[in-house]
Amino acid sequence: MTRIRLALSFALVVVWCGVALAQTATTGAIQGVVRDEGGNGLAGVTVVAQSRTTGTSQSALTDADGAYEITNLAPGLYDVTFYYADVEVKRPGMVVSLGKVTPVHAKLDTSQAGGETIVVEGSAPTIDIGSTKQGVSIDQDYTRNIPVPGRTFASALGAAPGSQGDLYGVSFSGSSSLENSYIVDGVNTTGLNFGDVSTALINEFIQETEIITGGYNAEFGRATGGVVNVVTKSGTNEFKGSVFMYGTTDSFTADAVRPERAGTSIESDVNLAFDTDFGFELGGPIVKDKVWFYVGFAPRLRRFNIDKVTQRRIDCLQVDPDTGDYRRNASGELDCQPAPESQGGYADGDPDIDLKTGFPLYEPLDSQRFTQDTQTYQFVSKINFAVTPEHQGQVSLTGTPLDGRLISVRGEPSATQRDFQQLTTDLSAKWTSKFNDNKTEVETVLGWHRVKTESDSAVPGMDRTPLQLLYYGDLYTWGQGFGSESEKTLAGCRDNSHGNANDPYPLIRNCPEDGLGLDGIPRGYAVGGIGSILNNKEERLSAKLTASQRVRAAGTHVFKGGLDVEDNRSVVPRHLSGGAFYSVFLPNNVLTPHVEMRRFAKINQQGGEYTCGVDSEMNPIRCDFFDGANPATGETLNWAGFVQDSWSIRPNLTLNAGLRYEEQRLRYSKELRNTIDPITGDQLGTNAMVLKNLWAPRLGAIYDWTKEGRSKVYGHWGRFYESVPMRINERSFGGETFLIRRYDPSQCGPEDPRIGGPNGENCPLDEAGEVGNTLFGSGVIVAPGVKPQFMDEVVLGVEYELFEDMRVGVSYTNRRLGRVLEDLSTDGANTYIIANPGEFDKSEEDKLQAEIDAMDPTSAERKKLEQRLEMFRGIRKFDKGKRNYNGVTLLVNKRFSRNFFLQAAYTYQRTRGNFPGLFSPDTGQLDPNITSQFDLIELLANRDGPLPQDRPHYIKFDGYYVWDFQRQGQLVTGIRLRALSGTPVDALGRHWRYGFNESYLLPRGSFGRTPFEKSADIHVAYAREIRRGYQLEVFFDVFNIVNDQGTALVDEGYTFNSANPIVGGSKADLVYLKQTDLNDGTETPLPVGRNINFGNTISRYAPRSGRIGLRLTF
Template sequence: MTTTLNFARRALRGGTALQALALLGAGVGAAGIATPAAAQDYSQINATGRILSTSGEPIAGATVTVTSNGQGFTRTVTTGSDGTYRVPSLPQGSYTFTVEAQGFDTFSDANVSLTQAGAANQFTLAPAGSATGGEVVVTAGRVAVVDFDRNTTGAVINVGDLATRVPVARDITSVVLLAPGTQLGDPAFGNVPQIAGSSVSENTYYINGLNITDFQTGIGGNTVPFDFYQTVEVKTGGVSAEFGRFTGGFVNATTKSGSNEFHGGVTFNWEPDDLRSKTRNTYLTDNDSRYSERKEFIAQLSGPIIKDHLFFYGIYNSRNVVTALGSTTAVSAGDLTRGGRATVSAATLANSCFANPSTCSFSYPGPANSALNAALGVSAANPTGFPSFYSNFALAGSGYTRSTTKSPFYGGKLDAVIIDGQRLEFTYFNTESVTRNDTFGNGTFTLASGGRYNPNTNEPGRYASTNVTRTGGENYVGRYTGTFTDWFTLSGAYGRAYTAGDSASSTPNFPSIIDQRTGAANSVGNPTGNSTFQKARREFYRADADLYVKLLGNHHFRGGYDRENLQVTSNTLANGNYQLTYLNSGAAGDNRVAAPNTQYVTRRYFRNGGFFTTNGEAYYLQDNWTLLGNRLNLNVGVRNDRFTNKNADGETFFNSGDNWAPRLSASFDPVGDGRTKVFGSFNRYFLPVATNTNLRLAGPELDYTQYYVLTGLNADQTPIYGAPIAIRGGGASQCPALAIEPTAGNVANCTVNSDGTSPPFNSLVSQNLQAQSVDEYQLGFEQRIGSRIRVSAFYTQRDLRVSLEDAYIDSGVQAYCRRTQTGAVLASCLNTFTGAHQYALLNPGKDVVVALDGSSLSGQFVTLSAADIGLPKAVRKYKSMTFTFDREFDGKWSLSANYTLSANVGNIEGGVRSDNGQTDSGLTTNFDYPALTNGAYGYLPTHNRHNIKVYGSYQLFDFLNLGANLQVLSPRKYGCIGVVPTLVDGGSAGAYGAAGFYCNVVNGTVVNNANGFVTRNDATGSTLQLTPRGSQLQNDWQYNVGLDVALRIPTDSFDGTLRLSVFNLLNSKSVFDLQEVGTTPAGAPSPNYGLPLTYQTPRYFRVQFGVNF
């Protein structure tokens, strides 16, 4: 007889607005699983398992037939002598398994869900005739077992299911943050995650096998509508050889597909501003003026074109997203922690430091501001509790920006099953997006004019300018999979991804102006510094083959080749030709201007552009070897990546050569029941050089800064130039020949970063440069409990092997010349390489082989020792212990929880720098000078000791579902960033301003009160002392509770759902980011040090209404 288990599919009506569509690509699956499935690729999985008798003996020769519940195709395989079966290259989804064997009753299960989260099952067959009269033999059945083939850690999120039951923000980052060992990156980089101790620029994002990672910096990927996703897999460790080009996490998503049934629906999402709470104000952002409202309409349709053979899925997503925020600047005292606002007359404000910076004084109360102090009731005791330096200032609006996005998204997928085992897929989506940023009431309007943004009333003020950004583009990928026998499968894929990166100002002839004379950075010019026009294209193709053989056990050999070709056309020019900054040298002068109390202006010219290409290719081979009656599994793999970067002239400036990456793992079943696994792995990962390096390092970049005395301001806040200033410190020179306005005479009033020509690439890049790489070690345990519970614990250690950074190599050249040269050649060398003449892309802590650029040795290749250059080895050590619990959804309830205890220390975060928000991957200021690395070792910005996540749902009634999501994160640690004192390296690093780990320290405490304080940075008794990374401050614990209530509309004519989600239910107002810069550019104490920059996102609601059929 036939024993059939057809578990009732409990309709998710109470918890979904898209229930039917959610089941198109997969059945009800796991919410989050710590160990993804066996032998999967980017979009498909292999179904594996064993067939046993009720006595536990393997059944050889059993026939396993797998039928897709959605698309109707069928695959049949036969078990081997050990009772194991394998059905290769199946799309994720819901299947019917039918198992037949001679002498046993046929067993059928119509509700087997195969996903990346789990595709291994064990079937038990009852002896023939043991069940009569329709009686079901309870010993026959199916049980999910542990996947032993791979030992990848992370999570697989069935978005089409989980997001209908659990409160999750509608973006890929929020899904990634459900995985253990992930946290939100610094706000400077946008809404992107950090994974397994890496920086935000080290992750890779794929969808249906197409790489959509940001072309230029590696930070995030193309924005894809939430409803397009079916599953998102977050690989945080133990990643097999097939996957590469990352040293952080690998985010692999699949989209929805069509089936043999027509399904469709419309969904409306609304996040109203009226239901959004306000967070606290900071000294830079007027958060009580914040406006944020999001409206979305999503239409989806899917079904068969030819039943059982050709299917379609389509989505259209219209958006109307409006955000607005006012910014402030300190012109007097105010209680920011309570959102207070000083109320003074326009006449008084017109006489304040902000309106007339030339009257500002660092001494309290300052004669020009005594009337303002009296109006505000400020005394020397400073009863407001605000840093007393601000007793000279009032808090005034510095601008109001409104951003609007209305660009729609559309996409779709076609699936063709030519015959069983031969499959074609094609995915297309368009992510083009235009955002309009309108600025009102900024510093181009004086306070007295009434055109400035008013932080008391939140009136925007007069219109100033508009900046329009264009991002995204067309994307498509096609894939073929052919299963020719049960031991050989072949697949191939080709795709392209286009994206734009345009940013254009409505006032391109007006420059950016930052006034820093008071210590605070106040924007009084164009809010957009540069106009950029960029187009990029990624083209890829790949081929993979799977071969299954029996030789001293079972082997699954998988190998393949893939290649990516990236092309970028980019042009960037400073608006108004220049970026202007107003500064004051202070009582003792600063690192550039020796004269005390001198107001001056720096005028930076920046222009860059060209056509650049980057190529990446890789081939891999791995053997999944099963031994000892399927109790021991060895996964032995190797991957070889090669990276090539070319400059604007088409010359190769970096060729990585072979990057061999071992990917080794082993798992063992100590009990022998297929439900307990002990595993370990060693893996090496390599990261390509970001295309931003092509643009910045190898392009015809013209980048220089001029210094002039500031004698006054014009009505539009542009400067009245005085005499050029002969600056001091490393890198002082005359302006380059291509300068728009060369300096008259021979005054060295310039610092030149790039002279406008494409430099010889052999002088820019160390000839022994290696790609960034990370070594990873893991050891863990996993246990299946019952039919739906999985628990695990695993240890992870990641060590940064090699990092890339640009750095000045003058110190190494000087040491080389002193050892090898004499006379005029030595003199020429020492006069040329004075500290900031030649920089190169190198591996910190390693010798450098480079051609010299300048002096009588120009063009000569030399080897500079790491000791002579003086840079330490780049270090990042991440260690973590993770515990997970997952109870799969059964139509009634689900629960997932994970806890990660970790430490992340080193002297480099990664390709970017959260300390100062720098996104120039591989070109940050971290290692520019040896002095900038002093104090850099410590707890990194990516260090959060404790990371807790709990989420799940409960179907209270058939018409009512409740969901919850809790995330808790311990504080991040901060140091104090300031000016490197002159006595350390003669002023070279100090010329960068606040860029090193030195701040003014008295009696062991960082000073942030400049009143009466004289900074000494060029004497033995300097007040600028080391304040190492992570040694001074920390932000708050982060608590975020989400709640979700979904109500099914009682009707039989359609599937309707009304859903309410609330995020940050308790309206926590934790400080998320602090100001880590502790000095002004001149080295004086900064009153902003330690002040909050951002707070936790306040409570907000999302209302959703969906109708589906």
């Protein structure tokens, strides 16, 4: 607390001693120099900026050099007027963008006669001369006239150069999407548990979105990716609004090309049936020039058709040796003769295959259509008020209730249909005051962000029934036993092994069901309960205070400083239906038959009912199992302070320097505080991990050789720290103990005829699994001296306004991770340590050794510390986390004028290392800072190389043209083009302890890349005034107009068997790859079985689709 009080005092002193007039997180600014007829700076000129939106004005006086700056301007158009004596010069229609400084210069002839207003036509330069920030701003014109494939601000983030999509969002400049920060109306709305987009507002309610991809100053933090700054619309002195509708249906969508992969007895296609949203927005004055309101409401209704197809294998074709193809009859159709060869048919006991791919051939049995509906209702409300032009405030409230049902088709409804409800709420309040002739500005922002999520089985009363996932069985057995398949399916799948004397293919199994997902990884046939039951809540309270001051000293200094605090809380129930879920692997030629049981447990050595495993000395570990919720109530306290100076040595030369300090206090769940960790024996207090000394300097320089704001040469260096998401609070600091037992089928009682093998519910709870046991315990230790994850960034660039409203530029960005924060185990997954892989500070080692030396040599505590120190030393054996991004971008940006807009960029980028980011792209594991990527030292082999975000070439082109027919209306045509390199392809295998796709069999990228991809989207709109003040617009968007359904993902799982990496190997070495034992990981003489889907496309880009819309603006 002493450190916090000192930092708070320091920040407040800095704030009140002065920092500078500049744009805030929700506004922009205007600055410039006023000169006389001789070119000298003119002091004492009154500069007034009047908003065309609200009609309100703000003003400033030029200093001795003729310089001025007007801050806290809402994005929009402004008329800027200069008054000096009787001289009046006006610059109309100056564009102010969010988070940017617009240069507006003037030249006054002090000898001209008074009483005349000189209007200077022309727009302000498009270059942001105030900062080194990289990125783009997305305004209403962009989202209306460019065919953005989505309805929220998140769908437009890909417009920024250096951005690309990944599994969970949009990443920037080599970082993962979970490393971004999302700010709405000045409040941090980033998802607490994972760092994703949490408040996805639709574009109709947004004034402007600033996408900052790099080079940002010390005011911004808690991000090693990008910063997305969103400002919602506000009311004006006129009543304005719109009614809108967007919609698409399956009739607007081309047929999807199915990925070419080995089929199973159950296939499914998910297609959009309809997606429509409609709503209104309205803003206006409550008290003219004083108080304004803005409200909006937009329901969104979506339906997906899920077509389930059941099918069986065939055995009735024969290859014609003359053609090399299957024989055909006189009609040219495949000649299917199901009788055995001995009876003149073609059946030989081997299922027929596709001769080109080797995949089994199937014939359809039945199809069923399921509908999956979701309803979203989004609302916004906002009040702005101005006591005076110098003292203004706003209060905003947004909310997004969501309700729907999620459906899978591989199993019975109780286990595959889930009801889902979510409510996202954001409340913010902001106050801005200017003092000292507008030279001092103070801003306060308070925020509340909350997400409540509930989900359970759509079939009532199943919360006491565990989920079971069945693999490598028979669809007839499962469908008959659980009543989950149609009569047609059962009739077609029933073969002679089930007593069907009329089986058309008696020599083969008709409907074997491996339980494979589209990605080739076994997902299972689900029966029983739903599994995870959700009743989650995440909540953030935040407060931010900033102040600024303009000072003349060897030029002009713009100082700014501030302090912000966040109290982040989450509640996760950790509730499994029936207290467990089971994976039942029936006899097959891939995996050893066994039953896996997974349960949450609580270690209780004094009176635990069950034995969960053994400790390092082979003593039994006793525990209790949870049949209901096992909640974790987490909390993280973040605070930060910053100071920065923008020093204009000359009007065209600026140096920026800033320093940010952050602390993160990650706390144990409330249920664990002041208890003893049963695994480590440590006394648990309040704070589980405190990350201090997060000093983040930022340096930048900007030079304008034109001296008119039409050019910029800039450079930037900065350090940025990750803000650790709260998933770690739940899993590592929430007492999560997870038991996995692998039973031999003989341990689980007689065969269940519904399953064709053991029933997981019959496996003994207090008996060790003969195939293997793993206890993932809450015994998570934080390494002494652990340090935060950070990134260093270098940015260099040049921009020049080639023509009025058009700028060109080139920039270089290097981002290099300096340190990774992850969990790892140095004792074979018995104990996990939150650490910096490859680093353990020598001073921390010496302190712990000195503590050990002072202990009784025979004490148990000394022995425990000696073991602990040995584990910490083992951290150094791990590879250090690495990720290095280099990117060069060429850009052309044409602000809308003379009827057209253009934004284009080409980026050459490379991203290499062994750490993609805060999730694991290979398995989709979404556990920031506690993924499996560094868990075991044997998992690190072959991970260094081109990362999934390594896509060297990316071309982006956005533009639109307005055809103005005067009274006949306007026609708008817009286009969005994308072309990019593919992603590296790896060869992955199963790890005996961690599961599928965890082992890099060969170095990253050994199998090349997916193909180069391209797409084109178009927008056509026609708008016409139907009466004075009312405009009706109808529009149509077409996405992927060339219908290029290229490869998005390929199956990288080379084998389902457990296998060790071939360190530094090549493709030729895979023929020697051997299986490892699932019980202890030792290598066996058995060769691995190759996944026949390996290297095949498992996901394609969306087919051509259309969207129609209507908008009435008034």
